[in-house]
Amino acid sequence: SQQGEEDPQALSIQEGENATMNCSYKTSINNLQWYRQNSGRGLVHLILIRSNEREKHSGRLRVTLDTSKKSSSLLITASRAADTASYFCATDPLWGGAQKLVFGQGTRLTINP
Amino acid sequence: DTEVTQTPKHLVMGMTNKKSLKCEQHMGHRAMYWYKQKAKKPPELMFVYSYEKLSINESVPSRFSPECPNSSLLNLHLHALQPEDSALYLCASSQERGRVGNSSTDTQYFGPGTRLTVL
Numbered sequence: 717s718q719q720g721e722e723d724p725q726a727l728s729i730q731e732g733e734n735a736t737m738n739c740s741y742k743t744s745i746n747n748l749q750w751y752r753q754n755s756g757r758g759l760v761h762l763i764l765i766r767s768n769e770r771e772k773h774s775g776r777l778r779v780t781l782d783t784s785k786k787s788s789s790l791l792i793t794a795s796r797a798a799d800t801a802s803y804f805c806a807t808d809p810l811w812g813g814a815q816k817l818v819f820g821q822g823t824r825l826t827i828n829p
Numbered sequence: 830d831t832e833v834t835q836t837p838k839h840l841v842m843g844m845t846n847k848k849s850l851k852c853e854q855h856m857g858h859r860a861m862y863w864y865k866q867k868a869k870k871p872p873e874l875m876f877v878y879s880y881e882k883l884s885i886n887e888s889v890p891s892r893f894s895p896e897c898p899n900s901s902l903l904n905l906h907l908h909a910l911q912p913e914d915s916a917l918y919l920c921a922s923s924q925e926r927g928r929v930g931n932s933s934t935d936t937q938y939f940g941p942g943t944r945l946t947v948l
Contacts (some may be wrong), residue, residue, distance in 0.1 A: 749935070749936075757941050759872065759921075759939040761938070764936065781910055804871055804872075808935065813879055813925065814885065814934050815923060816874060816877065816880040820871060821870070821872035
């Protein structure tokens with residue numbers, strides 16, 4: 717069963733504004749990852765944050781993780797039309813071997829020019 | 830080369846047909862995955878192969894039969910599917926982490942998917 721919940725389910729903002737998406741999960745994790753999916757295509761890995769990290773940056777992306785609240789947020793700054801996509805958080809409960817990613821429900825982000 | 834390829838891109842099949850989906854990667858990854866994704870839903874893990882051996886089967890019906898003939902290839906054999914099996918099937922690969930992972934090994938690389946329609 718899916719353990720991640722994301723909000724909002726859909727977000728529409730103007731180009732140049734910041735977009736924030738939230739993710740909650742239920743079990744202990746090794747790491748939490750964020751992926752982007754353009755309509756009907758494969759997923760692209762954006763950023764990974766480990767359970768012992770609180771914040772991570774990558775270009776215009778900022779991810780936070782609060783393991784006490786079992787939640788994470790993804791901030792995209794200075795949004796662009798090309799950022800329009802669905803964004804999924806994914807948690808990995810395993811500590812070795814192959815992964816067993818569990819995806820959240822996703823946030824559909826629309827950037828209006 | 831960080832590409833995972835999947836063929837075919839689209840597949841339409843009847844409920845009595847037998848077909849196969851193929852996935853290939855040349856990144857030296859030893860973990861490969863099949864996911865199923867329905868419209869406007871997140872991907873759901875189906876199978877995981879680690880060093881060419883099936884390590885996780887998420888209670889997938891036997892009409893889906895995975896196969897990993899070598900470290901670069903992953904197949905999904907389909908037989909007697911139902912219309913509700915229509916979905917986007919995604920393949921992914923990652924490094925196998927051994928006992929402890931790190932950021933460089935925990936990234937999964939996804940293929941573009943096969944859009945399957947069962948009539």
